[in-house]
Amino acid sequence: QKEVEQNSGPLSVPEGAIASLNCTYSDRGSQSFFWYRQYSGKSPELIMFIYSNGDKEDGRFTAQLNKASQYVSLLIRDSQPSDSATYLCAVDDYKLSFGAGTTVTVRA
């Protein structure tokens, strides 16, 4: 079983809609969770991290963590064409373990 699983996508949403990305992880002891955005041909860049159960908001992005269910999600509100990218979920087990990513396309 892979350590970090993401909904495979691709995910296509209209401009202005909410994009919802999901991630589950296998190690119940994991403490830190990260979302990276990767544009085509570019390296990943950190957009959110979350440690505590509940929601964490940063601008149009909201990360949600449920440690009991071993589930972390990312919501992108008011999606823009510039949000079109692959989103990588990562879990800290002294090094970051990454999911395969979900590709999001925002249609203008």
Added chain:
Amino acid sequence: GAGVSQSPSNKVTEKGKDVELRCDPISGHTALYWYRQSLGQGLEFLIYFQGNSAPDKSGLPSDRFSAERTGGSVSTLTIQRTQQEDSAVYLCASSWEDAPNYGYTFGSGTRLTVV
């Protein structure tokens, strides 16, 4: 420097040749990581350096792969007798300590093509 620097940005090599990939982390970052990303895939962990501790080599796919970090700064990833399946983007990242509380900063990567 201001960011993680990797060189070369692109490398085309013939099957069976050796290659060296270089990573210069952010100044002061004690932890350095190498990942590999094949086309359309996620990031595969290769190796991790933290300060003067022995590196975690658990992700290296074969004994053809090795890495070193000199003086706690610059790192070199060496692939011997390259194979076509080694073709990928090799990403280096660094962070302040072994608990990446603020996430890693990635370099722009080296795209390796083995022909």
